[in-house]
Amino acid sequence: MPNTIQIPTPLRPFTDKKEAVEVNGATVGELLADLTKRYDGLRRHLYADDGRLRNFVNIYLNDEDIRYLQREQTPVKPGDTLSIVPSVAGGAPTVAEELPTLTQEEIKRYSRHLIMPELGVDMQRRLKASSVLCIGAGGLGSPAAMYLAAAGIGRMGIVDFDVVDYSNLQRQIIHTTNDVGVPKLESARNKIAAMNPHVEVVGYETALSSENALELFRDYDVILDGTDNFPTRYLVNDACVLTGKPNAYGSIFRFEGQASVFGTKEGPCYRCLYPEPPPPGLVPSCAEGGVLGVLPGIIGVIQATEAIKVILGIGEPLIGRFLIYDALKMRFRELKLRKDPDCPVCGTHPTVTTLIDYEQFCGIRPEPAAAQTGAAVNDWEITPVELKRRLDAGDDLFILDVREPNEYQINRIPGSTLIPLGELPRRYQELPKGKEIIAQCKMGGRSAKAQDFLKSVGITNVKNLRGGILEWIDKVDPSQPKY
Amino acid sequence: MALRLGDGVREAIRAHGVETYPNECCGALIGRDGVVTATLALANMTEEGPRRRFLVRPQDYREAERRASELGAELLGFYHSHPDHPARPSQYDLDHAWPFFSYVIVSVKAGVPEGMTSWRLREDRSAFDAEDLTYAQHHTDSHPAAPLH
Numbered sequence: 001m002p003n004t005i006q007i008p009t010p011l012r013p014f015t016d017k018k019e020a021v022e023v024n025g026a027t028v029g030e031l032l033a034d035l036t037k038r039y040d041g042l043r044r045h046l047y048a049d050d051g052r053l054r055n056f057v058n059i060y061l062n063d064e065d066i067r068y069l070q071r072e073q074t075p076v077k078p079g080d081t082l083s084i085v086p087s088v089a090g091g092a093p094t095v096a097e098e099l100p101t102l103t104q105e106e107i108k109r110y111s112r113h114l115i116m117p118e119l120g121v122d123m124q125r126r127l128k129a130s131s132v133l134c135i136g137a138g139g140l141g142s143p144a145a146m147y148l149a150a151a152g153i154g155r156m157g158i159v160d161f162d163v164v165d166y167s168n169l170q171r172q173i174i175h176t177t178n179d180v181g182v183p184k185l186e187s188a189r190n191k192i193a194a195m196n197p198h199v200e201v202v203g204y205e206t207a208l209s210s211e212n213a214l215e216l217f218r219d220y221d222v223i224l225d226g227t228d229n230f231p232t233r234y235l236v237n238d239a240c241v242l243t244g245k246p247n248a249y250g251s252i253f254r255f256e257g258q259a260s261v262f263g264t265k266e267g268p269c270y271r272c273l274y275p276e277p278p279p280p281g282l283v284p285s286c287a288e289g290g291v292l293g294v295l296p297g298i299i300g301v302i303q304a305t306e307a308i309k310v311i312l313g314i315g316e317p318l319i320g321r322f323l324i325y326d327a328l329k330m331r332f333r334e335l336k337l338r339k340d341p342d343c344p345v346c347g348t349h350p351t352v353t354t355l356i357d358y359e360q361f362c363g364i365r366p367e368p369a370a371a372q373t374g375a376a377v378n379d380w381e382i383t384p385v386e387l388k389r390r391l392d393a394g395d396d397l398f399i400l401d402v403r404e405p406n407e408y409q410i411n412r413i414p415g416s417t418l419i420p421l422g423e424l425p426r427r428y429q430e431l432p433k434g435k436e437i438i439a440q441c442k443m444g445g446r447s448a449k450a451q452d453f454l455k456s457v458g459i460t461n462v463k464n465l466r467g468g469i470l471e472w473i474d475k476v477d478p479s480q481p482k483y
Numbered sequence: 484m485a486l487r488l489g490d491g492v493r494e495a496i497r498a499h500g501v502e503t504y505p506n507e508c509c510g511a512l513i514g515r516d517g518v519v520t521a522t523l524a525l526a527n528m529t530e531e532g533p534r535r536r537f538l539v540r541p542q543d544y545r546e547a548e549r550r551a552s553e554l555g556a557e558l559l560g561f562y563h564s565h566p567d568h569p570a571r572p573s574q575y576d577l578d579h580a581w582p583f584f585s586y587v588i589v590s591v592k593a594g595v596p597e598g599m600t601s602w603r604l605r606e607d608r609s610a611f612d613a614e615d616l617t618y619a620q621h622h623t624d625s626h627p628a629a630p631l632h
Contacts (some may be wrong), residue, residue: 090576091536
């Protein structure tokens with residue numbers, strides 16, 4: 001005695017519009033086989049290529065799903081009814097479907113990623129679809145950009161308007177001796193192209209500014225802050241918060257480094273930690289104080305790691321965590337950071353809703369326009385060219401170098417006297433009375449502080465050498481080495 | 484092929500997509516001879532994340548067939564929404580499609596319904612073909628009535 005199979009609407013065109021078909025067999029599988037023998041067109045809709053029932057095809061024996069019986073081996077008795085009942089499924093394209101595919105060459109290149117259970121092909125495709133904007137191709141930007149490019153980030157933006165200098169080479173490993181004098185962008189682009197031609201490099205040979213930051217950031221998934229000054233650091237922070245882009249942050253000085261991830265929705269921003277910048281000149285830069293060459297390697301690669309984690313949504317990014325690294329002690333410390341509800345940028349009632357003048361915010365005097373001409377611009381400072389002219393004219397000047405002894409060892413203005421800034425309060429009486437004093441350091445920052453200090457103890461006939469010894473070497477004495 | 488949506492059908496699908504946004508909605512299309520005269524909103528029972536998936540379970544499918552026959556009509560297909568994605572079928576849609584059904588997709592962008600399309604599985608399961616979607620002549624926001632004197 002034959003059994004009956006109920007046919008659902010979409011399959012009836014194959015069964016001559018019949019709602020039920022009579023078939024023979026001893027098991028569910030045999031009944032279905034008889035059905036597809038009679039109506040061959042059904043086969044590909046019921047069975048996948050591997051011969052198994054498709055997962056959206058439900059077979060009910062009377063009212064029981066055969067998955068809870070013995071599946072296709074379930075025996076049937078005379079009079080039992082089989083029903084084919086559709087599940088209807090679908091959906092929007094998944095992220096994975098929309099991602100770019102990997103070429104054979106890329107599969108080889110990234111194979112050590114592809115075999116990791118946490119990564120794999122889809123994660124690698126996600127990296128390929130992602131973009132990171134490096135602010136600066138210097139100490140931090142160099143290792144970060146190289147590792148991100150090697151890892152397969154699809155698009156790398158780099159903002160830098162500097163030219164490679166010998167003093168960069170001790171740490172900015174994306175640049176080589178041959179690149180001295182070449183724009184950093186060009187140098188970085190060449191290295192990345194040689195390392196991984198699948199990465200698109202977009203260069204911005206410009207200073208990041210309040211005018212261009214928001215527009216630049218919008219095109220990227222993560223911003224990597226490799227800046228070396230406070231105005232740009234606050235600019236990057238605020239622009240990240242305003243555009244909703246995570247900021248893989250790092251900073252370095254001598255033997256110490258810091259890293260965190262700012263600007264995410266859930267986490268704090270740089271201003272939650274430092275609402276106000278330090279007074280100008282208080283925190284020395286790497287150009288003034290130096291930096292261990294390998295230090296940016298550690299910190300820049302931490303930033304790159306965090307960028308990748310944020311892009312892939314894996315692990316525990318440094319969100320709300322502030323990592324402090326001491327290379328001398330070889331120790332990492334971690335501080336908990338909280339989002340400040342009163343933060344002027346990312347708090348609940350933000351007062352900073354557009355980008356501001358960050359030079360002014362950080363209390364930095366804008367450079368006078370006349371400075372470029374080499375002429376003296378005011379009575380408290382002197383240009384190197386003017387100093388040279390006066391020395392040649394036989395003026396009796398006392399040149400006070402306030403740098404450190406190891407800097408003085410590298411270069412000096414002939415006839416200058418070294419009293420480091422830190423020793424000045426107990427040694428200022430060594431200065432000759434009545435002589436005009438020219439205070440000088442590497443770039444003019446510390447000597448300006450020396451000038452302020454001397455004024456506070458009543459010594460007022462002091463001029464600051466504008467641009468320090470670096471400008472002196474550029475304009476007057478190129479025979480001396482720069483650092 | 485062509486599918487015609489009767490009075491209020493387009494609006495009902497769009498409203499359902501807005502209601503469940505950012506999740507996907509799903510429902511049955513009931514009618515006869517290529518004209519949808521009624522919709523049956525169904526629960527999205529997917530366990531794979533309703534923002535990107537929908538699933539009509541067998542019980543609900545049976546309910547849809549029952550409703551169709553009560554109305555003296557047929558089950559013509561199913562509709563679902565693509566939140567923040569275009570109204571184009573995905574690979575997943577293709578992998579799970581039934582033949583001869585119309586699959587209507589409405590795109591819902593940021594909570595606002597946008598394009599609507601309809602698709603049919605090719606008999607060899609290799610792809611979907613778009614089918615013309617026509618609407619009953621009545622007042623809708625994108626087909627305003629002709630102005631009167």
